[in-house]
Amino acid sequence: MKKILFSLFLTFLGIYSFAQGTGLVTGVVTDKQQRLSLPGATLKLLPGNHYTISNQQGKFEFLGVPAGEYTLEVSYIGYESASQKIQVTAGKNTVLRMDLMAGGIAGKEVIVMGDRLRGQAKALNQQKNNPNVTNIVSSDQVGRFPDANIGDAIKRIPGITMQNDQGEARNIIVRGLAPELNSVTLNGDRIPSAEGDNRRVQMDLIPSDMIQTIEVNKTLTPDMDADAIGGSVNLVTRAAPNGPRVSATLSSGYNPIREKAIMNGAFVLGNRFANNKLGAILSASYNNNDYGSDDVEFVWKKDDLGNIYPEEVEIRKYDVQRIRRSIATTLDYKFNPNHTVYFNAMYNWRDDRENRFRTRFTDIEPEFDGNDNVTGYTGRERRQTKGGIDNNRNKNRRLEDQRVQQYALRGEHLLGSKVDLDWSATFSRASEDRPNERYIEFDQKDIPLNLDLSNMRFPMVHTPGVSDDGFEFKTISENHDYTREDEWGFKVNLRFPMSIIPSQKGRLRVGARLRLKDKERNNNFYEYEPVDEYGNLTTMPTVYWDGKNFQPGAYVPGLFVSAPFLGSLRFNDGKYEQSDVPEEYLAVNYKAKENITAGYVRWDQDITEKLSFIAGVRVERTNLEYNGNVVEEEETLAGKRSVKNDYTNVLPSLTFKYDVNNSLILRLAATTSLARPNYYDIAPYVSSIVDDEEISAGNPNLKAAYAYNFDFMAEQYFKSVGILSAGVFYKNIQDFIYVYNDPQYTSDKFDAEFKGVNNPIPAGDRWTFKQARNGDNVKVYGFEVAVQRQLDFLPGFAKGFGIYANYTYTKSTADGVYNGDGEKRTGVSLPGTTPHMFNASLSFENKKFTARLSGNYAAAYIDELAGDAFDDVYYDHQFFLDANASYKFSKHFRVFAEANNLTNQPLRYYQGASNRTLQAEYYRPRYQAGLKFDL
Numbered sequence: 001m002k003k004i005l006f007s008l009f010l011t012f013l014g015i016y017s018f019a020q021g022t023g024l025v026t027g028v029v030t031d032k033q034q035r036l037s038l039p040g041a042t043l044k045l046l047p048g049n050h051y052t053i054s055n056q057q058g059k060f061e062f063l064g065v066p067a068g069e070y071t072l073e074v075s076y077i078g079y080e081s082a083s084q085k086i087q088v089t090a091g092k093n094t095v096l097r098m099d100l101m102a103g104g105i106a107g108k109e110v111i112v113m114g115d116r117l118r119g120q121a122k123a124l125n126q127q128k129n130n131p132n133v134t135n136i137v138s139s140d141q142v143g144r145f146p147d148a149n150i151g152d153a154i155k156r157i158p159g160i161t162m163q164n165d166q167g168e169a170r171n172i173i174v175r176g177l178a179p180e181l182n183s184v185t186l187n188g189d190r191i192p193s194a195e196g197d198n199r200r201v202q203m204d205l206i207p208s209d210m211i212q213t214i215e216v217n218k219t220l221t222p223d224m225d226a227d228a229i230g231g232s233v234n235l236v237t238r239a240a241p242n243g244p245r246v247s248a249t250l251s252s253g254y255n256p257i258r259e260k261a262i263m264n265g266a267f268v269l270g271n272r273f274a275n276n277k278l279g280a281i282l283s284a285s286y287n288n289n290d291y292g293s294d295d296v297e298f299v300w301k302k303d304d305l306g307n308i309y310p311e312e313v314e315i316r317k318y319d320v321q322r323i324r325r326s327i328a329t330t331l332d333y334k335f336n337p338n339h340t341v342y343f344n345a346m347y348n349w350r351d352d353r354e355n356r357f358r359t360r361f362t363d364i365e366p367e368f369d370g371n372d373n374v375t376g377y378t379g380r381e382r383r384q385t386k387g388g389i390d391n392n393r394n395k396n397r398r399l400e401d402q403r404v405q406q407y408a409l410r411g412e413h414l415l416g417s418k419v420d421l422d423w424s425a426t427f428s429r430a431s432e433d434r435p436n437e438r439y440i441e442f443d444q445k446d447i448p449l450n451l452d453l454s455n456m457r458f459p460m461v462h463t464p465g466v467s468d469d470g471f472e473f474k475t476i477s478e479n480h481d482y483t484r485e486d487e488w489g490f491k492v493n494l495r496f497p498m499s500i501i502p503s504q505k506g507r508l509r510v511g512a513r514l515r516l517k518d519k520e521r522n523n524n525f526y527e528y529e530p531v532d533e534y535g536n537l538t539t540m541p542t543v544y545w546d547g548k549n550f551q552p553g554a555y556v557p558g559l560f561v562s563a564p565f566l567g568s569l570r571f572n573d574g575k576y577e578q579s580d581v582p583e584e585y586l587a588v589n590y591k592a593k594e595n596i597t598a599g600y601v602r603w604d605q606d607i608t609e610k611l612s613f614i615a616g617v618r619v620e621r622t623n624l625e626y627n628g629n630v631v632e633e634e635e636t637l638a639g640k641r642s643v644k645n646d647y648t649n650v651l652p653s654l655t656f657k658y659d660v661n662n663s664l665i666l667r668l669a670a671t672t673s674l675a676r677p678n679y680y681d682i683a684p685y686v687s688s689i690v691d692d693e694e695i696s697a698g699n700p701n702l703k704a705a706y707a708y709n710f711d712f713m714a715e716q717y718f719k720s721v722g723i724l725s726a727g728v729f730y731k732n733i734q735d736f737i738y739v740y741n742d743p744q745y746t747s748d749k750f751d752a753e754f755k756g757v758n759n760p761i762p763a764g765d766r767w768t769f770k771q772a773r774n775g776d777n778v779k780v781y782g783f784e785v786a787v788q789r790q791l792d793f794l795p796g797f798a799k800g801f802g803i804y805a806n807y808t809y810t811k812s813t814a815d816g817v818y819n820g821d822g823e824k825r826t827g828v829s830l831p832g833t834t835p836h837m838f839n840a841s842l843s844f845e846n847k848k849f850t851a852r853l854s855g856n857y858a859a860a861y862i863d864e865l866a867g868d869a870f871d872d873v874y875y876d877h878q879f880f881l882d883a884n885a886s887y888k889f890s891k892h893f894r895v896f897a898e899a900n901n902l903t904n905q906p907l908r909y910y911q912g913a914s915n916r917t918l919q920a921e922y923y924r925p926r927y928q929a930g931l932k933f934d935l
Contacts (some may be wrong), residue, residue: 022417023088025062026337027096028242029054029074031118035243038076038100039213040126040136045070045086049505049609053129056213057239057332064418064497074098077128078121078721091417093337117790117845121721123213124788131604131614131657132221133667133713133727135159137214149324150211150235151203152900157216158725158786158806159231161837161858163875164907166293166320166352167923168204175218175729175782176810176861177230178832180737181675181705185234186406187344190225192430192485194402196521196588197680201430205350205404207285209249209266210326212238218729219655219669219711222600222616223493223511226651229673229707229733237346238268240279240332244935245270251896251930257551258319260290262928279332287324292317294551295921298459300911302870305372308916309451313361313461315555316921317545321353321397338414347405353397356386357545357560361461364449377451381463382443383471383537387563389436389478396567401433420495427488434481438569440561442471442537456915458553468559471537476528478571479584485519504606509616510599517594519679525584528569528576541565551904551922586629587687592679595623614655621648622676628683628698641684643700649674663718667727669711677702677737681772688760693767695745695760697753703774707733722789722802731780738775738817738831741866745769776816778830784808804854805840819867834861851885860914869912876908886932897929 029041037058044051045062047070054060067090073083079100086094102118119138127136135157151169155162162169163179171179184191184201191201213236220228246269253262263286270281299312328346335341364379388394393401408426415421444466452460491513499506534540540561547556571578602616624645653671660666683698713727742749745768747761761767786806792799812830819825836859843852857879864873881903886896902925909918 021090022064022066023090024093024338024414024417025065025070025072025086025088025096026093026414027060027098028058029060029076029098029100030058030242031079032099032101034102034118036241036245037239038079038125039122040124040129041074041076041098041100042125042129043098044073046073049503049606051505056236058242061414061420063414063420063495072096072098074100076100076121077125077717077719078102078117093414093417095337117721120788124717124721124723126213126215127723128665128715128717131612131667132217132655133219133669133711135216135218138212149204150206150208150214153208153211154203154214154216154233155856156804156839156841156854157214158839159218159784159808159837160216161834161856162203164878165204166318166322167291167901167907167926168322170202170204171200172203172233173832173834174216174231174233175780175784175808176812176833176835176837177731177780178830180678181228181733181832182230183225183228183232185225185232186346186428187236187408188234189406189408189424189426189428189489190487190515191235191404191406192428192487192517192519194404194430194432194483194485196432196481196483198678199676202402202404205324205348205402206235207266207287207324207326207348209285210237210283210328210346210348211235219667219709220653220671220673221614221655222602222618222651222653223509224618225513225515225598226618226620226649226673227676229675229705229709229731237328237330237344238270238281238283240272240281240330241270242279243272245281246935247933249930249932251928253898253926253928255289255291255924255926257294257922257924258290258292262290262926263288264928264930277334279334280329282327282329284327285325288321289324290321291923291926292319293921293923294318295919296458296552296555296917297919298911298917300870300916300918303366307366307374309364309366309374309377309453310459311362311364313364313459315359315557317357317550317557319355319397321351323351323353325349340412342408342410342412344408344410345406348403350400350402351393352400352402353388353395354386354400355397355563356384357543357557358382358384358386359558360384361449364451377449378446379449380443380445381447381466381471382441382474383558383560384439384441385561385563385566387438387566389438390564390567391436394436394567396563398437399433399435401435402431404428404430418496421493423490423492425488425490427486429484429486431484432482434479436478436480438476438478438566440476440566441474442540442561443474444470444472457917458920460554469536469538471559473530473534473536476530476566476569476576477525477581478528479523479525481521481523483519483521485517487518488514488516490514498603499605501605501607504608505604506606507604509602509604511602512600513596513598515594515596515598517596518592519594520591521589521680523585523589525581526571527579527581528571529579531575531577537561551906551924552920583688583690587685588680589629590680590683590685591627592683593623593625594676594679597621597623610659612657614653614657616653618651618653619648620651620674622646622704624682626679626683626700628685643682643684645682645700647704649704649706663716665715665717667711667713667715669709671709671711673707673709675705675707675733675737677704677772681737686754686757690760693765694770695750695767696770699772702737702772703735705733705736705774707731718789720790720792722787724787724789726783726785728783729781731778733778733780733830735774735776736778736814736830737772738814738865740769740771740773740818741864741871742769742819743867743871773818774816775814778812778814780810780812780830780833782808782810800844800846802843802845803841804843806838808837810835810837817865825865825868828865829862831862831864835859848888849885850887852883854882854884856880856882860910863909872912873918874910874912874914876910876914878905878908879903880905892933892935894932894934895930896932898927900926900928 041054123136163171215234295316297314298310301311410424450462493511498508545557600618841854
């Protein structure tokens, strides 16, 4: 790291001496009416080949401009062009403000720019002028979709789909590649993960109205972090405005599934002070969603006679309340035109309260007659209530307190007339706290079951002659789970002119980055035995759920211990005996440190006025240290084990951009990237869950996946604020990581793989074993097409219509995946690879009224590989239909209405074949309406 910084310092000294005879031109591009910055504007100094692009704050700079008189021209899709005569003085900084008027001319028609088109224009201008393959969505566009969190907004971008949790988009899939192969950043810095066993960023944690711009980078440049094989999603928060900014939103809604209300509120305040030297913006958001879900789950088995039946059946009723709060601020202080510092802070806090009432049928086995015909089934039925302590935080529910916060200090400096220096220091933290989480369960064994398998998607279970008073007390437990991840980040970048072609622009960038990550998971688990024995279930305070309007069908959850009774228990009052249950947490607790040091060189060079390239290389050094528990006999801590792993990755890249004309852009990229293993996958542990007959183990020998990526994209931009694009991509991923799954894991296999560790598998039993492993390689290829166009060529009323549609096809073939018998599986796809993704929306807008109907489709894909095709787990296809409309009844006030999930799309997994449901969870539609004020 010291050598990198020293080299940067010497480079700066060498370049600084060449600043004589040249000057600077800097400034900002703004919307004349709204006084908001315009990112992605194209600025040219004539005569000569001097050009630049405005950044996220609308700022621009020309380095090393020879002294003289020039004309500055500014162009922006959807806006009138502007020009201004300027005089550049040697050693001086000429500071300008370019105000553009929304509208412009398309053919013979004047473009009328509403709020939605303004946002669309900002996004397309940035996308057009970016050197790499990207998709950009602005806050104005996000606000026109009925999306509460940023995950739901991102799923409308070409090539992206999301995995859901409780009806909200959570985990991001880019170009069909699983969440572990993608990265999420906030203002260019990584967001840590609040989950204990993976690196996934919870996208449903961040409200959509807190983000100014969503950038999806599908190809990387050398100055970007390399751990993004699928893509890198950058969330850009609001920048300080150029003048007063006040907006507020207040809305409410209705959740039919639990007949509860939704409450939302948000505001934005901003202005400039101290003679425009200090800019400040403050935004906050609040969302209270009280709803739930209806869920059924099945585990399928195929016996030696070929009979297929569910060996486990679960009926689940969830009551969920999610309260999402977010606050963010941005400050910037301009010391002078050459030196500006920024401070960004964002704090997201979500309380997820949940009660779950679960009826579970386990150990289901068929009974046979003398001819091996199935005559019936027997099994075990359990009734479990999930909740939490009765206090002002849990409120008788399981509380999942998730928080993500980030604080960043940045600086931008012009050193002389030819050197641009920027730096940043950030601290980020993600945490998940689940205190006083409680479960109480009653069960009865060896009961007769009737299985109706006439509809394999929704098999029915009946228990003739079984009454509720047969349920006997089994367990009460309370646990406290805590996960935290911290990351300190530091980076510095230098940029200066360097061209090998006379009269053509060239830039050299060098930089260094340091990321220091620290993560831990610290769980505990206790069981409680009442001193005075409980009676059967019917003698307890109970609640009965009759299954009325239960979304998966005519399933009846039944009788359960009430959540208030569970929450009221005080385990320290002498009425309960406490016992520690180490097998539930010892193996899963760990600590991890990960330090990443990186340096890069990036060279941007114009070959002609139309053709340019970016060449460079990034080097990343990773130092890892993991500490896990060595557990014997399930509950005995035999000691701690530390694993260290250091490696270096060299990541070259080359990107070409060809401007066929002002509207048609071609891009070609050959890049490299990587994906590091999940923390917990490397931690040295072995965990067994006896009740589930399941074992999982860490793999300290896991390697980081390394990918070679090739992309080609063509983009045709329309003056009427639109785009038509098409592209192809190919990836070859070496040492890809998959979850090895053996559902027939025996005691002999365990002894062979884990010598010296107590074997929990009884002789003759077959358990499920899971472990992350490296495959050999996987090939991923596909194409994507997208169109976004205002239909302004139509006559009269029809001019107000617009279309938005995109389709992505992805195909993968994985080599090096093995089954439980050690045989290589053939014809398998990389888990998480979605073959078909499609988005479409039809919108209408005039000066007062806006409406949009939006659809989002993703085809089924394999989510988890098992020992054979019968046990493979698939994430089923999904189609969401949403609608929203707004009416602007005055200059500053707008009313709006939204409807989500009109198709009542469930979260559905299936096992092996599409008709064998593994899980089907329903949420029903959601409706909202509100008022928005914008000054």
